[in-house]
Amino acid sequence: MKAIDLLQDKWTTERAQDVYGVDSWGAGYFRIADSGEVCVCPDAANPDACASLTEIISGLRERGQDLPVLLRFEDILASRVRLLNDSFTGAMQEYGYRGRFRGVFPIKVNQQQQVIEEITSFGGQYHHGLEAGSKAELIAAMAYLDDPEALLICNGYKDETFIRLALYARMIRLNCIIVLETMEEIPLILRLSKQMGLKPVLGVRIKLSATGGGHWRESAGDLSVFGLNTSQVVEVVDTLRDAGMLDCLQLLHYHLGSQIPNIRQIRTGLMEACRVYAGLCQEGAPMGMLDLGGGLAVDYDGSHTNFASSCNYSLDEYCRDVVEVVQQIMDESGIEHPTLVTESGRATVAYYSVLVFNVLAASRLVRDRGLPELPEDAGVITRNIHETAARVDVKNLQEFYHDAIYYRDEARDLFKGGQMGIRERALVERIFWFAMQRMQRLVEDLRHVPRDFEGLEETLSDVYYGNLSVFQSLPDVWAIQQVFPVMPIHRLHQPPTRQAIISDITCDCDGKIDRFNRMREVGRTLPLHELVPGEDYLVGVFLVGAYQETLGDLHNLLGDTHVASVRIGPGGEIEYVRELDGDSVQDVLSYVEYDPRQLVQRFREKAERAVRDGVINGQQRRAVTSAYETGLRGYTYHESTGNGV
Ligand SMILES: *Cc1c(COP(=O)(O)O)cnc(C)c1O
Numbered sequence: 256m257k258a259i260d261l262l263q264d265k266w267t268t269e270r271a272q273d274v275y276g277v278d279s280w281g282a283g284y285f286r287i288a289d290s291g292e293v294c295v296c297p298d299a300a301n302p303d304a305c306a307s308l309t310e311i312i313s314g315l316r317e318r319g320q321d322l323p324v325l326l327r328f329e330d331i332l333a334s335r336v337r338l339l340n341d342s343f344t345g346a347m348q349e350y351g352y353r354g355r356f357r358g359v360f361p362i363k364v365n366q367q368q369q370v371i372e373e374i375t376s377f378g379g380q381y382h383h384g385l386e387a388g389s390k391a392e393l394i395a396a397m398a399y400l401d402d403p404e405a406l407l408i409c410n411g412y413k414d415e416t417f418i419r420l421a422l423y424a425r426m427i428r429l430n431c432i433i434v435l436e437t438m439e440e441i442p443l444i445l446r447l448s449k450q451m452g453l454k455p456v457l458g459v460r461i462k463l464s465a466t467g468g469g470h471w472r473e474s475a476g477d478l479s480v481f482g483l484n485t486s487q488v489v490e491v492v493d494t495l496r497d498a499g500m501l502d503c504l505q506l507l508h509y510h511l512g513s514q515i516p517n518i519r520q521i522r523t524g525l526m527e528a529c530r531v532y533a534g535l536c537q538e539g540a541p542m543g544m545l546d547l548g549g550g551l552a553v554d555y556d557g558s559h560t561n562f563a564s565s566c567n568y569s570l571d572e573y574c575r576d577v578v579e580v581v582q583q584i585m586d587e588s589g590i591e592h593p594t595l596v597t598e599s600g601r602a603t604v605a606y607y608s609v610l611v612f613n614v615l616a617a618s619r620l621v622r623d624r625g626l627p628e629l630p631e632d633a634g635v636i637t638r639n640i641h642e643t644a645a646r647v648d649v650k651n652l653q654e655f656y657h658d659a660i661y662y663r664d665e666a667r668d669l670f671k672g673g674q675m676g677i678r679e680r681a682l683v684e685r686i687f688w689f690a691m692q693r694m695q696r697l698v699e700d701l702r703h704v705p706r707d708f709e710g711l712e713e714t715l716s717d718v719y720y721g722n723l724s725v726f727q728s729l730p731d732v733w734a735i736q737q738v739f740p741v742m743p744i745h746r747l748h749q750p751p752t753r754q755a756i757i758s759d760i761t762c763d764c765d766g767k768i769d770r771f772n773r774m775r776e777v778g779r780t781l782p783l784h785e786l787v788p789g790e791d792y793l794v795g796v797f798l799v800g801a802y803q804e805t806l807g808d809l810h811n812l813l814g815d816t817h818v819a820s821v822r823i824g825p826g827g828e829i830e831y832v833r834e835l836d837g838d839s840v841q842d843v844l845s846y847v848e849y850d851p852r853q854l855v856q857r858f859r860e861k862a863e864r865a866v867r868d869g870v871i872n873g874q875q876r877r878a879v880t881s882a883y884e885t886g887l888r889g890y891t892y893h894e895s896t897g898n899g900v
Contacts, residue, residue, distance in 0.1 A: 266750035274751070274782055275742040276772055279557025284331055284606050285797065291748030293795060295609075297330030297823055304330075306823045308744040308795060312611055314829060320817050321890055322793075323612035323723045327800070327820045329832060332370070332607045333377045336360075338570060339599060340381040346574040352582050354592035359384040359406050361549060362392040364600025364801050365607075369820065369833065374603075375399045384430070386410060386598045390417045397424050406596060407431040408546065410460065410508070413440055415447065422453050432544075434458035434508050435491060436481060445498050458506030458546065459483060459491055459535075463527050482509065488531065492538045504540040506596070507532045510548025513601055513802075517561040518568040521550065522580055529584035536590050545581065546596035553605045555738055555798055556772040564738040564772075570602070600801060607800035610816070611744065612723040614783075614792040615893055617755065619717045621688045630682075634675065636665045637683055644690035649697045656694055656707055663687045691715060713769060713779040717755040721794060722893045725759045725766045726810035729796060729803055738770050738777060740797040743784060751782035757794070760893060761811040768796075791895075809846060814838025814891040841887045851887055858883050 268287045272278055277285050277293070288294045288307060296305040308326070315324060336358070343356035360374045362385055374383060384405035387393035393409060397420070400407055407429050409421045418440070424431035433444060433455055448455045462482040483491065495501045511524045525547060536542050551573055552566035561567045568576070577595065585592050629641050640662035647655045666683040669675035675683075695715050698708045723729075731737035743751070756779070759766040771778040786792050807815075820833040841851040862876045871879065 266748075268748055270750075271747040275747075276557045276740070277742070279559070280554055280740045280772065280798065281557075282554075282606060284328075284334075287747050289748070291746050293742070293744040293747070295326075295328055295331075295821075295823065297328055297334055298825075299334075301825060303827055304823050304825050306821075306827045306829050308609070308611065309793060311819075311821055311829055312744075312793060314831065315817075315819055315834075318831070318834075320819060320834060321892070321894055323610060323728065323892055324817045324819055325728070325799075325804075326609045326611060327369070327607055327818060328609075329373055329820055329822050332373050332604065332800075335603045335606060336374060336378045336381065336383055339597075339603065340378075340383065342570050342574040343578070343595065343597075346571070346578040349575070350578050350582055352578050352592055354581075355594045357382060357384065357406050357544075357594055357596050359386045359408050359596060359598050360603055361386040361388070361598045361600040362396060363388050364549075365604045366392065366395070366805055368395070370604060370607075371395060371399050375401070375405075378405070382406075384408065390414075390420065393417065393420055393424070397429065400429055403428045403430055405430060406544075408434060408458070408506075408508070408596070408598070410434050410436065410510075412436060413443075415443060418443055418447050419451075422448060422451050422455060425455065426451070426453060430456075432456045432458050432506055434460050434506065434546075435483065436460050438483070438487060438490065441491065441494055445500065448500075454500070455503055456505050457495075457500075457503045458508045458544070459488060459504065460508045460510070461485075461488055461528065461531055463509055463511065463524050485531070488535070489538075492535065492540065496539070501538075501540055504535065505542055506544040506546055507535060507542065508546040508548060508596075510598070511550045513549055514552045514563070514566075515550040516552050516563055516566045518566075518572065518576060521568075521573065522576055525577060525580050526584065529581055532593065533584065533588040533590055536588075543591075543593055544596055545593040546598065547577065549598045549600050551597065551599040551602040553601050553798060553801070555605075555740060556777075557740075558772075564777075604800040605798045608803075610723065610728050610796040610799050611793055612721045612796075613895070614757075614786060614794060615720045615722055615760070617717050617719045617753070617783075617786050619753075620715060621692045626689050627682060627685050633682075634669075634679065636662050636669065636675075637679055637686070640666070640683055640686050640690070644686050644693070647690055647693045647697070649700070652694060652697060653705055653707060655690070659687055659690045659694075688715070710779070712754070713756065715754075716780040717753050717783070718758050719753075719755045719783055719794075721757045721759055721768075723759050723816075724761050724807075724810060724813035724892075725768065726761060726763070727807040727813050728816060729768070729799065730806040730808065731802060732768055732770075733765055734806075736770060738772055739799060740772055741768060741781060742795060742797075744793050744795040746784050746792075749784060751784045753783050753785060754780040755783045756780055761813060763810060766810070809843055812840075812843045812847070812891060814843040814846075816892070817890075838891055839887070840889055840891055843891055844887075854887065855880075855884060 271287050283299050286294055292307040292309050294305045294307050298304040339358055382402055382404040384407055385396040385400055386408045387396045388411035396407055421431050421433050460482040462484050509528050515521055532545050554566050555564040558565045626644055643655055643658045670680040692715055695711050698704055725733050756769040771781045815837045817837040818835040822830040822832050859880055862879050865871045866876050
């Protein structure tokens with residue numbers, strides 16, 4: 256989106272919708288109201304159940320909760336679980352599939368207690384279960400899952416304790432299934448189940464030769480570190496048969512990797528898995544459950560393509576394709592339709608959370624002051640670059656570009672050699688950036704951007720300083736260049752007149768957001784509004800409910816943000832259900848082994864020595880130590896000093 260267009264065309268909230276693509280990525284949960292504010296609307300069936308995000312934030316601030324804050328919408332989580340189950344059931348009815356759907360939520364995607372509690376309580380009506388990939392996750396699941404019809408699936412490498420816990424879970428009527436990931440687990444399971452006098456229900460995880468595409472390509476396919484290959488699967492069958500326990504093998508599991516953007520890859524993987532399933536039935540294993548793992552993608556950029564941040568299929572299409580493929584292959588092989596299990600994590604929780612932060616300041620490389628005037632005593636280089644800047648036109652763009660760079664470098668050399676003063680060098684730089692900005696505007700109209708100009712837009716953009724840590728709240732932005740929808744959550748009835756990237760408040764140059772959704776491409780800048788002094792400017796990062804919370808780290812000791820859980824009533828009433836305070840400074844310091852009491856002690860003694868040495872008086876010591884102690888108790892983010900929304 257070009258800055259110039261934004262200024263010239265008549266701005267409406269519909270234009271805002273086009274620029275930020277809310278309708279494309281929001282799945283109906285978010286929309287722009289006429290007031291220019293982003294609203295959350297968790298219930299598609301009731302358009303009145305809609306609330307403004309800025310209003311939610313004002314309410315939180317009144318209650319003393321500062322920004323940044325992670326908003327969680329319980330109704331959205333419920334809606335996602337409902338949609339997944341309804342879509343599968345609908346597809347099964349449509350095709351006359353004679354099996355059931357049993358979803359499980361993989362805890363690793365969002366382990367927060369609240370998420371597990373909500374999924375198990377709301378998902379109860381669908382017998383929605385849980386997937387655990389470690390002992391800690393299993394222990395959490397064992398406490399929250401009550402429904403004997405819901406599945407509790409154990410993946411991951413398992414030691415004796417893990418297996419013993421899984422068997423005990425079965426003993427107390429949880430439908431716990433141990434999925435074999437390695438050959439080494441088999442003798443352990445055989446021994447423990449014999450000891451405990453309990454027949455386990457077993458699954459087997461296979462490696463497929465088809466790979467998933469997307470970021471996690473290597474986590475499936477022959478290179479995968481997880482799962483058994485075909486010859487190992489046959490070995491499992493033989494071992495179980497020899498032990499008289501082949502009747503325990505009831506589930507086949509595979510996982511293609513997360514965020515599979517292309518439906519074809521999903522179909523190809525599934526076809527192969529169905530053949531293995533049929534083979535296991537023919538070997539005499541009872542089977543009954545086919546577990547497709549995760550992979551159901553989220554359309555983060557709203558382009559509906561096989562781009563890594565998108566997917567070329569809808570939830571309904573996914574369910575129909577899965578049902579169709581399984582039914583066809585099972586019918587062909589004369590095998591009963593299995594219960595279909597999916598472990599969709601991302602698609603279940605991504606929409607649930609929105610991170611909201613305030614912008615602290617904006618910095619701008621080029622002030623729109625026009626071409627600076629040339630002083631009488633300007634040197635020849637300065638005159639030359641000035642002339643270049645004045646004459647820039649589209650015909651010889653690249654020549655002007657090279658000239659400008661040449662003169663700028665000459666000026667830098669003169670400065671280094673002591674032949675140009677600091678003021679003149681500053682003038683040359685200003686002229687240079689003016690020229691670059693002119694060229695950038697011309698480049699925007701070209702069909703093909705010449706190579707020299709790639710990255711110029713980004714260089715010329717403003718930097719908006721956001722009160723957040725990318726490393727803590729959006730680790731995938733940093734680690735795997737994930738693109739999340741980012742946009743202002745208010746003022747959308749006004750045109751955004753700046754193009755910006757967002758920098759966080761860590762001191763790390765990687766702490767920035769500089770990849771944004773644009774239709775069918777990744778934009779390097781985001782249209783934002785001019786800051787108004789004394790007024791908050793609030794930006795939301797959407798679809799951050801999956802994977803972001805616990806992958807984050809304590810870079811620069813910026814800790815967890817505050818969290819607020821919100822429900823939206825049928826008339827749009829805002830109900831604050833739960834609030835969790837983010838880390839305080841003393842919290843994060845204690846994570847890295849400081850003892851807050853000792854810190855205070857040491858600091859007080861230091862201040863006392865200063866009194867003793869006559870550097871400060873007692874009253875000053877009190878001010879100094881009190882500021883230190885307040886700081887310890889404070890939020891790790893920039894705390895606002897009033898005039899909030
Ligand atoms: C990570 C993982 C999932 C979740 O995948 P999504 O793509 O987030 O749905 C499911 N199953 C297993 C085994 C996993 O490792």
